[in-house]
Amino acid sequence: MILFRYLTREVLLTMTAVAGILLLVIMGSRFIRYFSSAAEGDIPLNILGSLMLFHLPGFMELILPLAFFLGILLAYGQLYMNSEITVMVACGVSPTHLLKVTLLPAIVVAVLVGVCSLWLTPLGAYNTETMLEEQRSRLDVSILAPGRFQEFGQGRTAYISGFSSDGTEMENVFVNEMGNTAEGEHHYVTRAAQGYQELRDDTGSRFLVLENGERYGVTPGRFGAEKLMFERYTLRLGATGRVEAVESLEYATTPALLANPDPRAQAQWQWRAGLPLMVFILALMAQPLSRVNPRQGRFAKLLPAVFLYVAYLSLLLAAVDMIGSGGWSSTLGVWPVHGLFLVLGLMLLWHSQRKGMR
Incomplete structure (x- = not known):
């Protein structure tokens, strides 16, 4: 239990720091864009706070998987640098037990990502578009x-x-x-x-x-x-004007997407459902990638890991576009992409365990 709390705290603290930096950068960029629109008179200043709040779940559903992935890499990399994992292995901690410890906080992160992607993000996007549509429909001198x-x-x-x-x-x-x-x-x-x-x-x-x-x-x-x-x-x-109904698959609820046979709707709900799954697959890949030689430094595998994450996300987005355009079967959907990286994660884990945790 002490070991579990220690490893979980190290991972979550590192993840929080990374997520905070990424969120500050992304929200700062969006705030500057909205502030420029407000300075030009396109939107009033008093709705900037609401717009940023409605965008927060959409940012978090993308930031949390990456932050958790980097949190494992940096936290475990530091443990390898300090030879702490070597001591754990000498005390009988197996790689399988370390993987279980890693996947437990992944459940918490996956739940947070699922709440954002399946519920809060479409709700926030709908409220954002409704508010902007209301401002466009109003002839307000404010x-x-x-x-x-x-x-x-x-x-x-x-x-x-x-x-x-x-x-x-x-x-x-x-x-x-x-x-x-x-x-x-x-x-x-x-x-x-x-x-x-x-x-x-x-x-x-x-x-x-x-x-x-x-x-x-x-x-x-x-x-x-x-x-x-x-x-x-x-x-x-x-x-005051009637706000036109905002109709878009991006703003539709997840149950409505499930009931819609349109390929674009199927692509949208598969994207939402795949983000929590992505957290577990990234955690599976992060553990073997975090094992570094103390002479290399804990950042030795950080760049290849980031490239791997970018490839994962890019293939998911490409699959969603192909499904929406009809170039890919909605039955297969985005699941082959998740399966590919799941197999890659298992191979990395098997190779790491076969090589041994030295």
């Missing part, structure tokens, strides 16, 4: 950034110089609208000293209320122009 000309729906372009101290009103508002009349294309240019958005709960409509300004109407090719002075002018932005 996405406007000071000092920029930005489009916000229905052919409107707006510019504001800033917000009031409490952030409820816009200052120096400029709005350009284009419309079609019997005489041709017509332009309306509205300028106001202040403006704010108003939502009417009874109708669900939103309005841009402008105060103290002028409105000009111009038709290209005509010398005349219309001018309107106002103290208060209201532009109807539209209703």
Whole structure:
């Protein structure tokens, strides 16, 4: 029991450190992308946190298998460097017992990956797409950034110089609208000293209320122009809008995919179900790959192991694409890829045991 706790702690601590670094890099890259979109006015800043949270399960289902694989390699490699496994073997710990100790934490990691891949990831992807679709359907001036000309729906372009101290009103508002009349294309240019958005709960409509300004109407090719002075002018932005139903196999639940005979649906659920299986196969390959000579250093087999993981993941993705396009039987599916690397892991394990743990 003491040996089990020691080995499990070493593997899980190393896995946590690797997973934290990988998650920081990947989420940082995605956050920068979303932050750039928010700076350009495509999405409001207040939904960035929700978007990142919804993407977290999708990141974890790919990060955890790799982190666990590297955790075993680095933790056991250090034990070989310190000759601790040599002492364990001298005390009667067989390679089979060491494999059992390795597979027990693999069960915990596989359960976490399965929860993410089978449930949380499609749910998060659905919520992300629903939120983005809602933002696209809303004509909301809250996405406007000071000092920029930005489009916000229905052919409107707006510019504001800033917000009031409490952030409820816009200052120096400029709005350009284009419309079609019997005489041709017509332009309306509205300028106001202040403006704010108003939502009417009874109708669900939103309005841009402008105060103290002028409105000009111009038709290209005509010398005349219309001018309107106002103290208060209201532009109807539209209703809150119905969010279109998000329909994609990526967002479908796993039971729905199982009941769908479409090859793309079969490929999608096999991808989800194969990720927890991938954890056990990687653990099987990691144990023999972690055995290094103290003179080589514990990083001696790290690069070949990473190449092996990349090949595994690439073949899985290629199989999913081929099944979805009809180039590969959905009955066979991705299972030959898992079988290939399972056989490779067993061969590596057999070779390591035959050679002996010295």
